Amino acid sequence: MDFENDLEELSKLFESDTLEEPSNVHEPCDQPGTVHSKKVNKTPAKSIIENSKFHTKSEIHNGDTDSSDDEDNKYTENQTYTEAGRTIKNVLKKQSNSSTNYFESTSWKTKKTTLASLSSSPPVLPKTAATKDIYSDPFFGIRIINPLVSSQVLQERMVGKTPVTFSKLVKHIQTGEKSSDWVLAGVIVSKFIKTSQKGNPYACWTLSDLREGLTTVSVFLFGKAYKELWKTSTHIVVGILNATPLDNKESSRDIAALSVLNPDQIMIWGQSKDLGVCKARKKNGEPCTSFVNKNQCEFCVYHVKQEYRKFTGRAELQASWGGGLNELKN
Structure with missing residues (x-):
């Protein structure tokens, strides 16, 4: 008899009504902090355990506020970042759409x-x-x-x-x-x-x-x-x-x-x-601002000619000195 009574009590427990479960899962289009309700079949044991969680002391408010305030306070920072993220997402989406064609x-x-x-x-x-x-x-x-x-x-x-x-x-x-x-x-x-x-x-x-x-x-x-x-x-x-x-x-x-x-x-x-700027310096020490084709030469035409004159001047000087030494030898 006791066994039959236990079975009867157990069957009554499993025939409990549908419960409302608050959900913290947010849909993509909703604002953070929105609480949705969806119907799910719960066993009494599980309901008791989860209901006990909802009645625990709040970690955010001290009794003067309710759980909805908890949600608002909890997601204040997330709302800020979500707005910025949404803006960036829209910009990237526009760039992606525009770059397609x-x-x-x-x-x-x-x-x-x-x-x-x-x-x-x-x-x-x-x-x-x-x-x-x-x-x-x-x-x-x-x-x-x-x-x-x-x-x-x-x-x-x-x-x-x-x-x-x-x-x-x-x-x-x-x-x-x-x-x-x-x-x-x-x-x-x-x-x-x-x-x-x-x-x-x-x-x-x-x-x-x-x-x-x-x-x-x-x-x-x-x-x-x-x-x-x-x-x-x-x-x-x-x-x-x-x-x-x-x-x-x-x-x-x-x-x-x-x-x-x-x-x-x-x-x-x-x-x-290939566009670049001449790497030489002016007489006053400032960088040269003339443009160059850096794939061909990193110095402008003016400074290339200037270096050429210096080089040819040294060559002429060396030639003149060389001639003088030959005359002295003779």
């Missing part, structure tokens, strides 16, 4: 590359089949780090356009077909911003192809081109479509002067691999 969206006449990050340093793109550490464009041979335009896309954009190198630029301006599309590409080696007499700001880039002679071209940005591209930094490689020739001063070191009004005429290709 990054190569396809960069064009002379369509949506261009965002230039905010190029003001200080070029953006770092995810490693893809179209992204290489070092890349030479197929038309001008300029070496680029982390290119923003793939070779395939560039070849597509260049269809029907004439690539004009620095060595052929002057002749093209004088005798070239004005009705046909043409493209000039170079590295921004220096830049400055000024204000016109009418009070309108404009920018001037000095471009070079970094080839022998280190010839330069001035490119003036006016109007909308200035507003959208004035933050573009040096070391950036650009391709310019149908720039307007300007009268170049005879005293200018640049072989030509060009102007751009529409930002769609300029395509950002990436960062130059």
